[in-house]
Amino acid sequence: MSEGIFIRLLGEVSAEFRRQDAEEPIDLGPARQRTALSILAAVAPRPVPMDRLVAGVWGENAPRNAEQSVYTYVAGLRRAFEPGRGRREPSRVLAGTPAGYVLQVEPVQVDALLFAEWVEEARRVQRAGDDPQAVRRLDEALALWRGTALSGLSGPFAEAERDRLEQLRLAALELRAESLLRLGRHRDIVEELGDLTRRNPLRERARELLMTALFRSGNPAEALKVYEEGRVLLAEELGLSPGEGLRRCYEMVLRADAAPAPSAPAPQETPHQLPRPLAEFVGRSGEAGWLTERLAPRHETSPSPLVIITGPPGVGKSALAAHVAHLAKDHFPDGQLFVNCRGATPELPALTPLDVLGRFLRALGMPPSAV
Template identity: 40%
Template structure:
């Protein structure tokens, strides 16, 4: 038995695909798949199945859905035998799947192996792994399932898919397939206008196809988008690539060093949000957030395939961009070369909640503001200070290390800057890339974390 989520949620038995017919039963299965191997309470399942509030018969109805799913997942199980896949455990249910029974796990493992091959310059192996893995996608992840928890996981998987596509193109470029990927990269840049890696890849592919003027035109168009719509310049790596093209750097030819542009992180899934003090079957306001389309500003990591080194005193510890969602906290102490350490959480019982540095109030709160947060010390607040637009990151070091209060978004605009003291005792300068259109929309920030 396999469960397929890279497309419509489907159960596969011996090569035969079965789509769960009832929408609410699909929602139950999807929630269990997202939390595979972890306890899921009836309350959490109910919040996904009945987002507007459960009916009086919710408990019995949920048990009916679980029974139906057990028959679907283990059709050979005899009456009286204990379920092996969808188990009842104290406090709720647990879906027990082997890693090869879930296509999203196989996909992420294939991408991990391909990344390792790419770092070892085994480009054929990396390209083969990524072409095969991307071929497993049958459409949008969890495409036939509603629900907030599932939507967040689907968005994470779509981000992984985009990152895998960029890795596959990197391998193809290293194998001399630059002319073959130009059209695909043009579509990728059009669909994801804020991502710099596809822009760099397109510039390199055009340059190697003897289209230097077109490569420079791609850079100018990308810079115009960033300056006109976000008020920021392209990143240093993209600017360096433009300069290398202008001087016709021999290193850009096939076999030379590829452009170093940050790649997005693989965002780890989070536990089902179950806030402290929430009513049974209640719905958390913090998770009622529209999911970003892939074309929206994405969280961007800092480097790929590098080994973290001890940071010297002074200077910059890391830089990245992050789309801050209402009602969610973020850890800013992310070492360069470790993009998978990026995470956010809205679950007060999650271990991640001990390391929050930045929190944005939920869309249901009276004011839309950001705070510096350190919950390892009894809900203590780190320092957070609004500073002058254009101030260098070092301005943070001279600020008080405690206090400063919260910063209301109503007083900010594109280009505004805020200093936050992180959990690890560093300062971080937050630069607003674009103001959200509504209380529910994300707040895209550029984050510069300073060394101690």
């Protein structure tokens, strides 16, 4: 049985037997075997088919003997979790089913699943107005973290899951700050929010909360400085203006009004995120005309759903794309989205697909907590 087993993904991947007051570590084997366990634990107790295990461990570079290796990893995990199991006795912890392998543990036996459950519980009690209970539950949830999630593991699943869990951790920190601000503990969280904003400078909600905490602590000049730093960074790195929530906070500080309790941003206005048009655009007239016709055809034909511009670095792909977008924007009255993925900015990491999707959803009016 799986009672007494606890699996940790929020840090270095590990597991332990819990018996009364004692904890006995479990040897989970080599890195890829621990990756396989992570894939199974992340959705426990739902089944995981063989192809998903192979894709999660190796991705497109899976060797020919990948499935045989998975069998080896499963056998190794079964020995680790059930050292006294007989050779012919079926595993009661890691079962094979027609739908795939099933790690037969409850969500409360996996720290990442327990973390997500506690954060959602905190969100519910916060909506019900119980901020003290929300803070207590979030403190318990955040205490489960022991470092970078899935530390030391590589591969498609580990990289994607590590990013997903980190985004959930940041959302939990912001949720906690919202409750603490409503409880009047703004001075307690200025330093924490400052560190959160420095580490995630493009995260607008964290910057808004920091501004509110600074303003309530009697430091409006510093709050305005935080806004200006964010405004410049968003413009330079993403070609964006601050979102509605950040702008409202800025206006509140300027008016020196009493700061309202943090809440989900109001619905966004129609997004117009294109960078400013170039004062002069020389050349590429043929390409610009062809692209404009594809995106905003003059005849009663449907526009192309996707246009891709390719070419070597430095030939003006981004400038051409922005120029054509301005030529065609009147045909897209519901708004225009823009993102600089920072692929050519060596001092900053490139944005992930989740980063880009999150920014687009917020620009379209989705509350940050829902993203």
